[in-house]
């Protein structure tokens with residue numbers, strides 16, 4: 001069955017995760033595999049790796065060379081099927097692979113050397129783990145006979161990465177090489193996706209061996225469940241049909257499940273007429289401009305989304321995980337609702353919030369089944385109840401929680417994003433947006449519009465500053481003709497600024513839109529509100545001149561200081577043919593609202609208007 | 620359920636929940652016997668802050684190269700359920716069974732005890748060993764090594780009785796467990 005799965009994936013290389021078959025079928029199909037057809041003999045380990053990459057649909061790999069991976073680099077040099085993108089730091093290789101994966105629905109791929117190469121990759125791997133991004137990372141290792149001797153550039157890579165990968169391997173024998181790589185790709189994309197590391201001792205890269213194709217590899221030992229239990233789906237739909245104050249709460253799982261999942265979600269939401277709110281990772285699954293979308297929820301979510309979550313009577317969670325940034329204070333989280341949780345990972349269900357109905361399933365399958373049941377039973381939402389519920393929601397909406405004080409003289413960060421969005425609306429190219437981490441990230445989530453899945457890349461679970469630029473590079477590699485914008489903060493961008501060089505080398509016209517407040521804005525906000533305005537080390541003193549910096553790298557830099565000038569500069573930015581920094585000098589004092597202070601419930605959020613009334617008695 | 624202190628309010632994470640009652644569970648885990656599998660299982664416990672009381676592991680199927688890990692762990696019902704699912708998620712893990720929840724089961728442990736006593740204490744040690752059906756597997760003029768198998772409680776009781784009689788060294792295997800009746804824990808997730 002694994003074989004079929006792959007061919008399907010190849011025929012349709014769109015944004016679609018591969019479905020694994022039910023266990024029973026797998027058993028049957030894998031029986032003839034036993035004869036072990038060897039497809040190619042007398043290759044070196046390095047050549048086997050290249051062949052395995054090609055057969056797993058890899059066309060781009062992000063990496064950085066070093067002694068322990070030179071045989072692989074040598075093999076890369078002598079072929080044309082795989083493009084290698086030289087990054088400037090291994091962390092960036094992983095983020096670029098994430099950006100590539102998230103924007104294509106394929107598995108992202110990275111290559112790093114032993115020791116420092118592998119340890120530099122750890123942040124990227126952890127980021128991919130927390131956001132469930134399918135990535136395979138190859139790391140070099142000292143030769144097998146030197147492992148454990150503290151050899152030059154030796155690190156216990158499998159030991160170090162065991163907790164930040166979904167699975168990892170140390171290949172000590174070339175005869176296991178091909179099948180290990182095939183399993184790695186299968187594991188990375190099946191079930192809940194995640195990063196996988198394959199550690200490759202140098203002697204294994206040189207060793208002669210035989211190649212076995214993915215079709216002839218037995219992948220049956222990892223076949224996570226993807227189909228829902230239909231009786232549970234019926235129960236869920238029944239609960240939905242009898243709901244008076246329902247809400248959909250959707251997350252990154254819907255994105256990971258592919259464009260079809262987003263389409264089915266849209267169908268289900270419109271069919272039921274229920275409101276929907278999304279996590280940071282789930283943005284794009286349902287168009288945010290639609291009336292039924294309440295905006296993002298959680299710590300910096302909208303007033304209407306968080307109140308709807310708090311007051312609902314039936315919550316339908318699809319592919320989200322009740323993250324602490326979303327739930328706020330747990331014992332006051334949505335106290336009166338019955339909760340349905342659909343997740344592909346059984347360990348996500350009942351992990352944080354106890355639910356009435358947990359369904360283990362890929363979201364696309366669950367959504368399809370839910371729609372079928374809703375239609376078959378001719379369900380209709382309770383019209384009067386829904387009218388009341390929407391009236392209530394409109395009341396919350398009328399608070400206009402995202403409003404901010406406009407200014408003629410100083411650029412408000414929110415205004416900058418509104419103008420950016422206006423320009424993006426007119427754009428004919430496909431548009432992708434990535435972000436760094438901080439206030440600007442939350443504002444981007446609040447003020448930009450999301451129309452389709454896989455066009456929004458942000459570091460949600462780990463909150464990794466320095467994610468946005470390399471991720472944008474990964475996206476631009478996969479979509480050379482698209483417009484890719486990294487919404488950045490002045491502090492975050494410096495964490496992987498060296499990647500400007502990568503963008504220049506590979507002619508990637510990524511746009512870096514820095515909301516420059518000269519502070520670590522998010523840190524400052526917490527210090528202002530919770531630590532007595534003691535701004536300990538949160539002012540980014542001695543920032544570089546970003547315009548000159550772009551220039552020094554061979555890119556283009558613009559600065560904009562007045563609101564009137566914004567549109568012109570954004571227009572210029574859209575026209576450039578190489579990596580471009582726009583240094584937007586924004587209001588240094590602006591804070592990100594609404595905000596649920598930690599330890600508070602959804603209904604205790606503060607709006608910008610009453611920020612002054614913030615409970616500072618604790619400080 | 621959530622207790623809240625001043626500090627919790629300032630924290631980025633809110634308050635810690637109050638704990639539900641803790642109980643002990645025995646899990647049988649069938650895994651591929653490959654390098655790193657034990658580290659993966661143990662790492663899961665340390666990384667997520669779960670408690671292991673006992674862990675035994677040995678290959679049980681040479682042809683399929685599978686091992687059986689028996690884990691006795693303690694936690695709230697909620698935590699035990701999480702441990703179960705988290706173990707099930709690991710790629711080399713084929714099956715996880717909570718023997719404590721799935722019907723009745725038998726648990727046995729083996730211990731070797733070295734008792735160095737003289738005169739009366741020596742005789743008393745032999746007498747108690749007899750009551751506990753412990754075997755003498757080594758004997759010198761000044762020492763015995765007893766072998767005892769039984770439930771953890773039985774072994775504990777024997778150990779307690781041997782303490783005043785010159786117990787000087789213990790080696791225990793940890794718990795091996797199997798369900799009663801026809802039901803088996805085998806391959807297949």
Ligand SMILES: Cc1ncc(C[n+]2csc(CCOP(=O)(O)OP(=O)(O)O)c2C)c(N)n1
Pocket residue numbers: 436437438439440441463464465488489490491492493515517519520521522523
């Ligand atoms: C690697 C890393 N280190 C530290 C942090 C903690 N942190 C979160 S937001 C933030 C400030 C970000 O500042 P900036 O990039 O200027 O964005 P702003 O909040 O000003 O928009 C910091 C330091 C982090 N998320 N990641």
